[in-house]
Amino acid sequence: MQISGNTIFIPGSTSGIxxxxxxxxQARGNTVIVGGRRAELLERIAAEHPGIDTVQIDTTYPAGIEAAAKEVLAKHPxxxxxxxxxxxxxxxxxxxxxxxxxxxxxxxTSNLLGPIRLIAAFIRHLRAQPDATIITVSSGLAFTPLKITPSYNAAKAAIHMLSESIRLQLxxxxxxxxxxxxxxxxxxxLPGQEESEFAMPLDEFVAEVVALLEAQPDAKEIQVERVKFLRYGEARGDYDQVVATLNTSDPHGK
Structure with a gap:
């Protein structure tokens, strides 16, 4: 993926990452459309960040995804x-x-069916583009489990394998x-995660992600340095120690 000159739709982006x-x-020269459930947040984003377009979408409802996809593609072909x-x-x-x-x-529903339904809604359009990208979002917890969030871990592990599989098909x-x-x-x-010393500062994370996208336009995975402890425990042979460390260090591991 090239770092500029794209038209990018990011559903679920009214806060956080x-x-x-x-x-x-947007600052890197892309047209960006933000999607989210709450109209008041979308209105605030549009007012505070001129040039960012917005669309209301709830990714837990198939009909809502289809309607939002039609709106986005009509405005941004x-x-x-x-x-x-x-x-x-x-x-x-x-x-x-x-x-x-x-x-x-x-x-x-939100973390696995939502992305599947989103991809289904846009894949025909994306295949018709000369150069297109789908960025899925998994987690370090796809590779090392946090014991208090079993379903989240499982959904993110599924997203990882989904990404691997559809990459082959496409x-x-x-x-x-x-x-x-x-x-x-x-x-x-999670409650308290914004103040967690264990968690990576948001601005540092996004800066590293964008730098990796720019430096590695053909990358299959975007991994900041902090996630590699979780991502490669099994490959390094210290998986059990990584699991123990994660589950005794902080309750807000993502």
Whole structure:
């Protein structure tokens, strides 16, 4: 993916990593469309960041995704980058089903079905572009589990394998698949995570991500240095130690 000259849709980007990335990518010479559920946040973003377009979308509802896709493509027929940013993280206790089932289902719907439905809504258009990119968003927790967020870990592991698989299928098209693999970042994904010393400062994370995208236009995964501890534990042979460290150091690992 080239770092400038794109038209980029980022659903789930009214705060946190998504919004910070949208702002930085616009500054790099891209047309950026931010998507989110809450109209008041979209209005504020449009007012505070002239040039960023907005569209209301709830990625947990298939009909909402289809409607938003039609709106985005009508206004931006040159769209060539989709970032499947939307997702939630929930703490779960699996000792009793009544304490985790509803949460687990919502996490899977948002973090796995949402990206699948988004890709389905845009893939025909993206395949028709001379150069297109889908950026999926997994996590260091796709590779090392945080015990308090089982469904989030599972959904992100699925996103990793989904990215690997559709990259193979779409190798005969103009669409590249890039997997963004965040570590814990100081956002509101979990209560207290914005103040966590364990988490990476948001501005540092986004700056490193954009620098990697610029330096590695053909990268399959975008990994900041902090995530490699989680990403490669099994390959290094210290997986058990990484799991133990993650689950005793801080409750806000992403």
């Amino acid at each position: 998504g919004l910070a990335l949208a702002i930085e990518l 040159d769209l060539n980058v989709l970032v499947t940013m939307a997702g939630i993280m929930r703490v779960e206790d699996w000792h009793q089903p009544e304490s985790f089932l509803a949460s687990a289902e919502s996490v899977i 190798a005969d098209t103009s669409v590249k698949i890039v997997e963004l693999v965040p570590p814990s970042v100081r956002t509101a994904l």
